[in-house]
Amino acid sequence: MPTPTAPNIIFIMADDLGYADLSIYGQTEFETPHLDALAREGVRFTQAYSNSAVCSATRFALMTGRYQYRLRGGLEEPLARAGRHHGLPPEHPTLPSLLRDHGYSTALIGKWHLGSLPDFGPLKSGYDRFFGNYGGVIDYFTHKPGVGKDVATDLYEGELPVERAGYYTRILADEAAAYVSAPHSKPFFLSLHFTAPHWPWQGPDDEAVSGQLTDLMHYDGGNLRTYARMVQALDAAVGQVLAALDQAGRRDHTIVVFTSDNGGERFSKTWPFTGQKTELLEGGLRVPTLLRWPARIVPQVQDQVTVTMDWLPTLLAAANAEPDPAWPSDGENILPILTGEAATIARSLYWRYKSNSQRAVRQQQWKYLKINDNEFLFDVVADPLERANLKEREPRVFEGLRQLWLDWDRRFLPVSDEVFSHGVTPDIQADRYAPEQRQRQRP
Structure with a gap:
């Protein structure tokens, strides 16, 4: 209560x-x-x-x-x-x-x-x-x-x-x-x-x-x-x-x-x-x-x-x-x-979107972004407009975030054309897709 x-x-x-x-x-x-x-x-x-x-x-x-x-x-x-x-x-x-x-x-x-x-x-x-x-x-x-x-x-x-x-x-x-x-x-x-x-x-x-x-x-x-x-x-x-x-x-x-x-x-x-x-x-x-x-x-x-x-x-x-x-x-x-009882924490956040094959990771100031066949690395704190592609200047950061996204993506349901079809049986067993038998995942 x-x-x-x-x-x-x-x-x-x-x-x-x-x-x-x-x-x-x-x-x-x-x-x-x-x-x-x-x-x-x-x-x-x-x-x-x-x-x-x-x-x-x-x-x-x-x-x-x-x-x-x-x-x-x-x-x-x-x-x-x-x-x-x-x-x-x-x-x-x-x-x-x-x-x-x-x-x-x-x-x-x-x-x-x-x-x-x-x-x-x-x-x-x-x-x-x-x-x-x-x-x-x-x-x-x-x-x-x-x-x-x-x-x-x-x-x-x-x-x-x-x-x-x-x-x-x-x-x-x-x-x-x-x-x-x-x-x-x-x-x-x-x-x-x-x-x-x-x-x-x-x-x-x-x-x-x-x-x-x-x-x-x-x-x-x-x-x-x-x-x-x-x-x-x-x-x-x-x-x-x-x-x-x-x-x-x-x-x-x-x-x-x-x-x-x-x-x-x-x-x-x-x-x-x-x-x-x-x-x-x-x-x-x-x-x-x-x-x-x-x-x-x-x-x-x-x-x-x-x-x-x-x-x-x-x-x-x-x-x-x-x-x-x-x-x-x-x-x-x-x-x-x-409440001021703890300091800010670093986060790793992930997204994907089927249209234009989009992928994204935000970690600290860095953001990995993929749109179709184009890949980018942005410092979204210094460059919020996402104009300066730093993937060549910071190759280790770029490759690290790219791999993080691939590893993260394997844990979840794929986005396929069947997802959007009519007349399918709803799959409500969300826990089937929880990694490591529902244990907490921190990307």
Whole structure:
């Protein structure tokens, strides 16, 4: 059971938000005052990474605290085409299930995107309550995952479809504010996963645009002004939830985390990086990340290299809980670093992406990157734009990281065309692929 001082936890995840899309990270075209205030009151990370350059793969890592490549559903984006066959196995321990077993109330408000009903879903993976969309994206006004009268809405309370009118970002804020304001007899863990600012490019006043869409993706639509209004609506939504938390008297003893599932897309600002979503350049992986816990953590700018899967061991430690020893986390508990009880630690982080045969390793200041047949070595601290290829100048570092990636890759499920096919039997035995009979691996 949790201790009497166990903190509440609110984990907020944006969708496709670029590293510099918040004014405190460098956005100059518009302001994000609520998230800027959160950053000033807590921890602003400068070297936080997503586990993947795409959406659901990162969410697998968040939920399990492990590399997503241990599960078939976590191999890039098969859920976009075969979400009824792949998903997060209900028997796999998750961040919400471990907290629930430790005495927490748990809720997910917003985007799931980890497999479809009837086999997969938030209520099957540790959440007591769910309100939101099961798939990857919906229209902000119709709440449909596509265009047309015959397309059903993807908005659910639990496992039952519901109807709500309004702009989706605001609907989620209303639900989350009500949740944190409600009486709670136990500490709570709230996952608040927005779809903003993911396409379709619709601001709060663009309901007329919604009715004109012929394709939900509408890559030829949108503009920088619309994107700005989407991010500002996201900022206002976070502000609304934080205000409700304050009014409920829960500010000091609540951990608030804000991050993104991957780097930005078409209209995002990723300076000082290049690249975007689906690319293993820094702009596709580096994400704005904030944490506030007034009772224990002083405001700071934190240079510790961290990644999505670190949140499971870190938040469990804050709740005086631990990962399931049969499913050890690939992430690190960074809480002692944030509280000043430990120094920063060196990390080795790994990525792969089938498109363009991309590979990447980050170790200390070095990054090995492969795109198609081109290989690079960058010092991403001195050269965040990844322009100076140092593989000829530092051959030993280059070859060492290249071999590290090959050794690491052999431990996990391969990405093949079969992964993305329909009608396949889901392989939910994630532990089959844990190296050395589930023993902890430190690359």
